[in-house]
Amino acid sequence: RKEVEQDPGPFNVPEGATVAFNCTYSNSASQSFFWYRQDCRKEPKLLMSVYSSGNEDGRFTAQLNRASQYISLLIRDSKLSDSATYLCVVNGGGGADGLTFGKGTHLIIQP
Amino acid sequence: DADVTQTPRNRITKTGKRIMLECSQTKGHDRMYWYRQDPGLGLRLIYYSFDVKDINKGEISDGYSVSRQAQAKFSLSLESAIPNQTALYFCATSEAPGLAEQYFGPGTRLTVT
Numbered sequence: 232r233k234e235v236e237q238d239p240g241p242f243n244v245p246e247g248a249t250v251a252f253n254c255t256y257s258n259s260a261s262q263s264f265f266w267y268r269q270d271c272r273k274e275p276k277l278l279m280s281v282y283s284s285g286n287e288d289g290r291f292t293a294q295l296n297r298a299s300q301y302i303s304l305l306i307r308d309s310k311l312s313d314s315a316t317y318l319c320v321v322n323g324g325g326g327a328d329g330l331t332f333g334k335g336t337h338l339i340i341q342p
Numbered sequence: 343d344a345d346v347t348q349t350p351r352n353r354i355t356k357t358g359k360r361i362m363l364e365c366s367q368t369k370g371h372d373r374m375y376w377y378r379q380d381p382g383l384g385l386r387l388i389y390y391s392f393d394v395k396d397i398n399k400g401e402i403s404d405g406y407s408v409s410r411q412a413q414a415k416f417s418l419s420l421e422s423a424i425p426n427q428t429a430l431y432f433c434a435t436s437e438a439p440g441l442a443e444q445y446f447g448p449g450t451r452l453t454v455t
Contacts, residue, residue: 274446334384
C-alpha cells in the first residue's frame with residue numbers, strides 16, 4: 232500500500248512557464264501536509280505547509296483537496312533555480328510522528 | 343553555523359567494518375531522526391528518538407543501531423557494514439510531533455565496498 236504517491240517525473244518545463252504537480256495520499260485521517268524541496272545531493276528543506284484553505288507564497292501555491300485526497304503545488308513564472316525534486320509529506324501514515332515522505336517529483340526548468 | 347551537522351560527510355568503508363555516523367544539533371529540539379535515501383526509494387526512516395531516554399525503531403532498522411548521548415547528539419552505527427547499506431544518510435530534528443517542520447542535516451554519503 233503506497234501511502235503517499237507522486238509522479239517521479241522528470242517534468243521538463245521552459246523557463247517562465249507554469250507547472251503543477253499533485254500528490255495523493257491514502258490515509259483520510261491525515262491532518263497536515265507539506266511540500267519540501269530537495270536539490271541534488273542536498274538535504275530536504277521545507278518549502279511550504281499546505282493548509283485546508285490553500286496558501287500562496289510568492290510564485291508558489293499549494294492546495295489541498297480532502298475529498299479526493301490529494302495536494303497540489305503550482306509554480307508560476309518558473310525560474311532556472313526552481314529545478315529540484317519536490318517531496319510531498321503527509322501526517323497520518325507510518326513513520327515517526329506519523330510523517331510519511333513521498334518519493335519526490337523531479338522538476339527541470341530549461342532555459 | 344549550521345543548526346544540524348553530520349560527520350563524516352563522505353565515507354567509503356569495506357564490508358564487515360563497523361562505522362558510526364554522528365549528528366549534532368543546536369536547535370534545542372528533543373526529537374531526532376535518522377533516514378536513509380536511495381534512488382527511486384525516497385526517504386526511509388531508520389530510527390528516531392523523542393528524548394534522551396527514548397529510542398524507537400523505524401521502517402528499516404535491521405543492521406543499524408543508535409545512541410542518543412545527549413539532547414543534541416544522536417549517532418547511527420552500522421555494526422557490520424554490507425554493500426546494500428550504501429546510501430545517503432540524513433539526520434533530522436523537529437520541535438513538536440507531526441505538525442512541525444523537520445530540519446535536516448547536510449547528509450552523509452556512505453559507500454560500502
